[in-house]
Amino acid sequence: xxxxKRMSLLILLDSIIVLTSxxxxxxxxHPSLSVFKTPTLIISSIVILFSHHLxxxxxxxxxxxxxxASIPELLAIVKAISFSIMSAAIIQLIIDADIYIRxxxxxxxxxxxxxxxxxxxxxxxxxxxxxxxxNKKRTLIIxxxxxxxxxxxxxxxxxxxxxxxxxxxxxxxxKQRLEYLGLSVVxxxxxxxxxxxxxxxxxxxxxxxxxxxxxxxxxxxxxxxTKIKTQIMPxxxxxxxxxxxxxxxxxxxxxxxxxxxxxxxxxxxxxKSITDKTILVTGAGGSIGSEICRxxxxxxxxxxxxxxxxxxxxxxxxxxxxxxxKDKFQIIPVIADVQDRARIFEVMEVHKPNMVYHAAAxxxxxxxxxxxxxxxxxxxxxxxxxxxxxxxxGVVTFVLISSDKxxxxxxxxxxxxxxxxMVIQKMDQxxxxxxxxxxxxNVLGSRGSVIPLFKKQIQEGGPxxxxxxxxxxxFMTIPEASRLVVQAGALALGGEIFVLDMGEPVKIVDLxxxxxxxxxxxxxEIGITFSGIRPGEKMFEELLNENxxxxxxxxxxxxxxxxxxxxxxxxxxxxxxxxxxxxxxLKEYVLSLANRKExxxxxxxxx
Numbered sequence: 001x002x003x004x005k006r007m008s009l010l011i012l013l014d015s016i017i018v019l020t021s022x023x024x025x026x027x028x029x030h031p032s033l034s035v036f037k038t039p040t041l042i043i044s045s046i047v048i049l050f051s052h053h054l055x056x057x058x059x060x061x062x063x064x065x066x067x068x069a070s071i072p073e074l075l076a077i078v079k080a081i082s083f084s085i086m087s088a089a090i091i092q093l094i095i096d097a098d099i100y101i102r103x104x105x106x107x108x109x110x111x112x113x114x115x116x117x118x119x120x121x122x123x124x125x126x127x128x129x130x131x132x133x134x135n136k137k138r139t140l141i142i143x144x145x146x147x148x149x150x151x152x153x154x155x156x157x158x159x160x161x162x163x164x165x166x167x168x169x170x171x172x173x174x175k176q177r178l179e180y181l182g183l184s185v186v187x188x189x190x191x192x193x194x195x196x197x198x199x200x201x202x203x204x205x206x207x208x209x210x211x212x213x214x215x216x217x218x219x220x221x222x223x224x225x226t227k228i229k230t231q232i233m234p235x236x237x238x239x240x241x242x243x244x245x246x247x248x249x250x251x252x253x254x255x256x257x258x259x260x261x262x263x264x265x266x267x268x269x270x271x272k273s274i275t276d277k278t279i280l281v282t283g284a285g286g287s288i289g290s291e292i293c294r295x296x297x298x299x300x301x302x303x304x305x306x307x308x309x310x311x312x313x314x315x316x317x318x319x320x321x322x323x324x325x326k327d328k329f330q331i332i333p334v335i336a337d338v339q340d341r342a343r344i345f346e347v348m349e350v351h352k353p354n355m356v357y358h359a360a361a362x363x364x365x366x367x368x369x370x371x372x373x374x375x376x377x378x379x380x381x382x383x384x385x386x387x388x389x390x391x392x393x394g395v396v397t398f399v400l401i402s403s404d405k406x407x408x409x410x411x412x413x414x415x416x417x418x419x420x421x422m423v424i425q426k427m428d429q430x431x432x433x434x435x436x437x438x439x440x441x442n443v444l445g446s447r448g449s450v451i452p453l454f455k456k457q458i459q460e461g462g463p464x465x466x467x468x469x470x471x472x473x474x475f476m477t478i479p480e481a482s483r484l485v486v487q488a489g490a491l492a493l494g495g496e497i498f499v500l501d502m503g504e505p506v507k508i509v510d511l512x513x514x515x516x517x518x519x520x521x522x523x524x525e526i527g528i529t530f531s532g533i534r535p536g537e538k539m540f541e542e543l544l545n546e547n548x549x550x551x552x553x554x555x556x557x558x559x560x561x562x563x564x565x566x567x568x569x570x571x572x573x574x575x576x577x578x579x580x581x582x583x584x585x586l587k588e589y590v591l592s593l594a595n596r597k598e599x600x601x602x603x604x605x606x607x
Contacts, residue, residue: 007062014056017114018049018084025106040096044088048107051087055080074116081111136164140201140228142192142219143208144168144175144185151207151233152181166199189219196226204230224517265483266555269490273355273397274299280353281306282338282386283360285313288401291482292357293317303330305351308360309337338382341389348389355489358386359401361417368413372587376578379416384423384575391431399489400424400437402497407439408595412587415594419571425495426568434494438485440476441500454512458519462526464512467533472505484558491555499559 022045026038056062059076085108089099139155141148152165168185169192170176175185187195195201204223206216216232223230232250279296283289284306290313296304304321308314318333325331332351336343338360361379362368368375383400390398402421405414421437428435457464476484480500488498509528516526570593574581581589 010062011053013118014052014115015049017111017118018052019045021110021114022048022088022103022107025103025110026100028106029103040092040100043095044092044100047091048084048088051084052080052111055083073119077116077119078112081108081115085111136162137202138166138200139163139203139205140167140169140192140195140199141165141183142169142189142204142206142223143211144170144172144178144180145208145210147209147233148207149180151205152183156181163203163205166201167195169195189222192219192222193226196228201226201228204228205233206230207233209233227522265487266490270486271299273490274301274486276300276302277354278303278351279305279355279357280347280351281357281359282308283358283401284308285310285317286359287478288481288485289357289359290317290320291478292359292485293321295479295482295486296357297321297325297329301329303332303351305332305334305347305353307334307336307338307347309335311335338386339377341385344385345389345392348393348395352393353390353395355397355399356386356390356395357399357401357485357489358383359485360386361401361420363403363413365405365411365413368416369411369587372412372583372590373578373581375412375416376419376574376586376590379413380419380423380571381575381578383420387424387427387435390435391427391433395433397434397436397489397492398424398427399485399492400435401485402437402439404439404441406594409591412590415590418594419574419590421497422568422571426571428495434492436488436492436494437497438488439497439499440481440484441473450508450511451515454515455519458516458521458526462516462521463529464516464526465529465531466509466512467531469507469509469530471508471533473508475506475511476500487555487558491558491560496560 022041026041059080061076061080085104088107089101089104092099092104141151148168148170155161155163155165165183168175168180168183169187169189170185171188176187178185186199192204196204204226206219206223208215211219220230234250274296279301281289281293281296281304284293285308289308293304293306306314306318306321314333314335318331321331334347336347338344338358360382362371362375387398400420403414403417405411406418406421407414409415409418421439424435424437427433454464484498484500488496491498512528513523516523516528519526574589574593578586
């Protein structure tokens with residue numbers, strides 16, 4: 001119905017109610033037809049009619065969406081009616097020097113009953129029509145706070161919604177057995193399974209925006225025992241900014257179940273190191289590199305140089321950033337290989353970056369076991385090329401992306417990463433550029449990580465292959481890893497190794513089970529098989545060497561280390577003899593070199 005038609009209908013309806021009510025009230029008090037000819041009554045009815053429409057306009061009664069009417073709308077109706085009756089009383093006092101209090105009181109009550117009733121009947125009728133759809137899924141809402149109430153209102157008022165809210169679950173003891181929006185709080189999260197069975201629940205929504213990840217993990221594990229599809233409401237900030245609507249529920253992701261909240265940033269220090277500066281990111285098309293670019297662009301650099309070897313991936317991140325940031329700053333895509341020393345020096349000379357984030361590397365552990373020369377060429381020689389170019393052209397800060405596999409390395413990839421750390425620590429001793437490394441664990445969803453592999457195996461019907469039932473890893477999300485890198489650049493004094501406190505390590509088999517459940521299957525349907533530990537893999541990863549101490553973090557959830565003296569001559573000998581070393585000989589050399597000394601954690605000056 002158009003606005004004009006809607007308003008005309010409401011005005012006509014109110015006019016009929018107003019005129020009828022005053023005559024009915026007088027007739028109830030004086031049951032005689034002659035009362036309808038009373039001049040005071042006729043004048044009062046005209047006054048009430050015009051004053052009602054005046055106050056209805058003042059209180060915007062004809063502009064309200066009555067299908068969503070609640071207490072504020074009822075109060076507006078009462079105010080408009082009260083003022084219109086008071087206007088009639090004033091006119092009666094002027095004309096007859098008397099006020100027909102009983103008649104006006106009855107008129108007031110009839111107005112409230114009929115006008116208010118007509119509006120709320122609109123809402124009740126609409127709600128009935130919406131709920132006539134018996135195909136809606138019976139839905140349990142976890143959380144009877146502001147988020148849960150917001151979700152229920154949307155589901156009740158949205159006739160297109162496929163979900164029908166049935167009951168609330170909430171851990172607050174003060175809310176037990178109370179009703180909110182017609183729904184009862186029927187228990188705590190410990191009773192989820194019983195509630196699902198009792199109320200024949202077909203869908204679950206977790207609607208607690210303030211929930212930390214540890215609690216979310218606990219609640220999801222309770223929900224997973226029911227085998228009912230479980231979703232989560234969007235973030236409040238996304239709803240407020242208009243990115244999503246309240247009823248755009250999303251599936252729970254593995255990232256949500258890490259069991260800890262992501263590290264927050266010191267925006268002031270980062271802004272100081274990035275805003276209006278030239279930033280160069282190597283490996284900019286990779287999963288980590290591209291996210292670093294996204295994080296950096298939030299701080300409005302003067303120019304960002306996207307350096308990568310693969311043209312397709314560089315094209316994609318370049319296009320994404322240009323679409324998002326338009327002409328706010330320069331975005332320069334550069335196709336180059338960090339192993340090409342002359343090309344790297346050329347790029348550095350042209351753009352003269354203030355900060356370099358070096359994310360380009362080979363990272364696949366089993367693959368590098370079979371290709372040690374390529375691992376050394378890319379991870380060590382490539383890092384040395386970048387570091388020396390940064391020194392030559394006056395880069396202020398150089399951040400190397402390292403790995404937890406660089407601690408007591410048992411494989412080629414981890415060893416080359418440790419040697420790369422040695423390279424930049426040596427450069428820090430001889431250069432004005434501040435060289436630092438950032439060491440973190442496995443990144444969920446990055447290329448080559450277990451998540452894409454598990455998802456593919458689940459889509460194919462299983463089974464999911466896990467190397468060993470006891471194998472554990474530290475995990476973090478791509479944005480979390482990238483934020484750590486950006487924060488490290490702002491904290492750098494030179495020579496440090498930054499390590500993220502990633503909480504407790506996660507069993508790979510538990511990760512696989514969660515992913516199967518999140519995909520809507522049971523463990524029995526997909527199955528899990530154990531393939532055995534692959535070449536170069538550890539059962540448990542480490543973030544710190546056994547000789548390292550654990551002082552207070554330099555920043556919340558970030559520890560910082562500084563290297564002891566390293567025999568860099570051995571690194572030089574490795575690079576000098578690189579061409580002559582082959583296969584197993586090269587592998588043994590890098591493993592021996594990487595395991596000689598580690599970087600102990602030391603207390604550093606406050607930043």
